[in-house]
Amino acid sequence: MSDSIGWQHPFSQVEDVERLFDGADYVADRPLCLTTKLAFDLQKPVLLEGEAGVGKTEVAKVLAKVLDTPLIRLQCYEGLDASSTLYEWNYARQILQIRLAEADASRREGLEDSIFGEAFLFDRPLLQAIRHPGPRPAVLLIDEIDRADEEFEAFLLEILSDFQVTIPELGTFTAEQPPCVVLTSNRTRELNDALKRRCLYLWIDYPTPEKEREIILRRVPGIEAELARAVATVMGGLRAVDFYKRPGVAESLDWARALLGLDITEIVPEVVRETAGVVLKYHDDVLKLDKLDLDALIAGRTVEMQD
Amino acid sequence: MASPSPVTSAESLVRHTLALCQTARAAGLAVTPAREIDIFRALKSIDWHDAGDYRLVLRTNLASGRADEILFDRVFDTYWGEPAEPESGDTILARSEMIRGSLDAGRSREGHRDMLTEAASFAGEEVTRSSNLLMRWDSDAPPLEKVIRELARRLATRPSRRTHPASHGRRIDLRRSVRRNIRHGLELVELSRVVSKVRKTRIVMLCDVSGSMDVFNPFLLQLMFGLQQTLRNSRTFVFSTRVSEISAMLRRRNIEETLEEISRTVRHWSGGTDIGAALGELNRTVLREGTSRSTVLIVISDGYDNGETQRIERELESARRRIRTLVWINPMYGATTFTVRAAGMRAAMPYIDHFLPAFNAKALHILVKGLIKIR
Numbered sequence: 001m002s003d004s005i006g007w008q009h010p011f012s013q014v015e016d017v018e019r020l021f022d023g024a025d026y027v028a029d030r031p032l033c034l035t036t037k038l039a040f041d042l043q044k045p046v047l048l049e050g051e052a053g054v055g056k057t058e059v060a061k062v063l064a065k066v067l068d069t070p071l072i073r074l075q076c077y078e079g080l081d082a083s084s085t086l087y088e089w090n091y092a093r094q095i096l097q098i099r100l101a102e103a104d105a106s107r108r109e110g111l112e113d114s115i116f117g118e119a120f121l122f123d124r125p126l127l128q129a130i131r132h133p134g135p136r137p138a139v140l141l142i143d144e145i146d147r148a149d150e151e152f153e154a155f156l157l158e159i160l161s162d163f164q165v166t167i168p169e170l171g172t173f174t175a176e177q178p179p180c181v182v183l184t185s186n187r188t189r190e191l192n193d194a195l196k197r198r199c200l201y202l203w204i205d206y207p208t209p210e211k212e213r214e215i216i217l218r219r220v221p222g223i224e225a226e227l228a229r230a231v232a233t234v235m236g237g238l239r240a241v242d243f244y245k246r247p248g249v250a251e252s253l254d255w256a257r258a259l260l261g262l263d264i265t266e267i268v269p270e271v272v273r274e275t276a277g278v279v280l281k282y283h284d285d286v287l288k289l290d291k292l293d294l295d296a297l298i299a300g301r302t303v304e305m306q307d
Numbered sequence: 308m309a310s311p312s313p314v315t316s317a318e319s320l321v322r323h324t325l326a327l328c329q330t331a332r333a334a335g336l337a338v339t340p341a342r343e344i345d346i347f348r349a350l351k352s353i354d355w356h357d358a359g360d361y362r363l364v365l366r367t368n369l370a371s372g373r374a375d376e377i378l379f380d381r382v383f384d385t386y387w388g389e390p391a392e393p394e395s396g397d398t399i400l401a402r403s404e405m406i407r408g409s410l411d412a413g414r415s416r417e418g419h420r421d422m423l424t425e426a427a428s429f430a431g432e433e434v435t436r437s438s439n440l441l442m443r444w445d446s447d448a449p450p451l452e453k454v455i456r457e458l459a460r461r462l463a464t465r466p467s468r469r470t471h472p473a474s475h476g477r478r479i480d481l482r483r484s485v486r487r488n489i490r491h492g493l494e495l496v497e498l499s500r501v502v503s504k505v506r507k508t509r510i511v512m513l514c515d516v517s518g519s520m521d522v523f524n525p526f527l528l529q530l531m532f533g534l535q536q537t538l539r540n541s542r543t544f545v546f547s548t549r550v551s552e553i554s555a556m557l558r559r560r561n562i563e564e565t566l567e568e569i570s571r572t573v574r575h576w577s578g579g580t581d582i583g584a585a586l587g588e589l590n591r592t593v594l595r596e597g598t599s600r601s602t603v604l605i606v607i608s609d610g611y612d613n614g615e616t617q618r619i620e621r622e623l624e625s626a627r628r629r630i631r632t633l634v635w636i637n638p639m640y641g642a643t644t645f646t647v648r649a650a651g652m653r654a655a656m657p658y659i660d661h662f663l664p665a666f667n668a669k670a671l672h673i674l675v676k677g678l679i680k681i682r
Binding site: 014030031034035037038041042044047049051078079091094095098149150151186187188189190193196197199200201202203242244 | 337339341342345348349352353359360363364367368370371372373375376469471486489492493504507509539540587590591595596601625628629
């Protein structure tokens, strides 16, 4: 990213990524730091996969923060198409312009050129990222790509390979600063091989209890170290249980904040049961708590469901 | 603390990296020249003397999914654990002979059982030997490509309520029509039409390869190989007392190489049966990943099981929430005297959407007709 455009990314060593992420209160492990550095060195998008709530989206946010550059987010959903992601003409304004021209003959000359000009163009996230003026590249977050249709993936391939878009009426736009692209997927479906080949891949797993404790301490100001450790221990134990939806790091942070707000300093089985709704989001999963030895869970021992 | 890389010089770096790429490719990873170039570009920007970073650079470039990451780690560890020696034809032949001998010995110990008349099951017995699947592959069997393509089409697609633009079709897209006719002063001169999108369905296949299913092996292999080749994104698992994923192996074009590798890797072929445990494994892993509305689970099993019947019920109840359709293919269903006797099968029946027979090519044709209803 640095050679062709005269901008030197700040990650000359993997340790630089670690340091900058750490400064932004993101506890990143070595694989993530190395992959981030390679994304800049090789100018390749990063595809992050992992269970919901492990901090995939946060990576892009932190990256934008440490680079002091805009984060452009494209939230994917079924039915997302090129016009919603690239550009769209402001039809209402165009029609208004046409009606005005009908009423006033002097406005008719050059009407077509004017209604297909920049003033009538809505930039959508992909075009925004391509037209970002710099000096640092924008961070483009394509969130939950697995929710979009396969046709959209094919369309993305073209954009991600050239960072260039042609608008027939206006011409071709090429990115002066190719954006740093982060794609996330929850694996609700397999992505196209061609898209995956173009990306650096990283699976983000649930954190270890030690790492989770560190995350909680960083993200929940005012929490006692002992309570953070207890939250991390219980969450680690809960993730080993066969719940329909296992809690992620986001739930750990919510739970820690909830405990802090309730002035709870020690986790006991009653507290787990009463605040289960913060952590478990399905009724069946909450019912399963009654089948667990919560004392053992709090003590950090492996628990199994009792019939 | 960083551990030193086994690669010591720039010359050995190139040699070992290329050899590792070749090994990874042979193991089923998509190692393209572009990816190899990226690896060398990436190695320039890190300290490859650190073993951990060296592994990460290769992995992040070569893996395209979680399964690929695990496969790569295995390849990497095997490569450095066992110094790479190119296998000669002699060593492959010797191993093949060994597998065959081991299989024959195993079968003579167990005795051959006619599985259609005797509900033989070996549950509880952990078999860890190799099976020579090449011997079980019926090269003279009528080709199944056509019927499998049809099967794949039936299973893997369904019409969506969403639409996409098309040059033909009954439905008119008013929004696009208006937009398109701005140039005609909003007179509707040209009409834009739409047709329904076709949604892709994720297929997860769980195939029973326990001893009681031995007699159906040629057909099962053909079916698994054909479906995985046709539906590249589907996932295929085999189970007896353990579960193994064989999707990557089945994606290869060469059937002999595939069978050789499955023989080598799946060491519980012809073992006992624990359907509940296998379903539990899927519930904890692959079925967690997809959305329930897009997953079809196909279980191919005779239902003979010495595991816990309640567990089958429990796991199927859990699986039902994670899938759209459960298709159970029972090869024994084709027998004229068939009744649901197996305890595992009886436990599973209430959760099954489509209970179908398939034990040979003809039965598969009937199966495909049955699947017309599945959407």
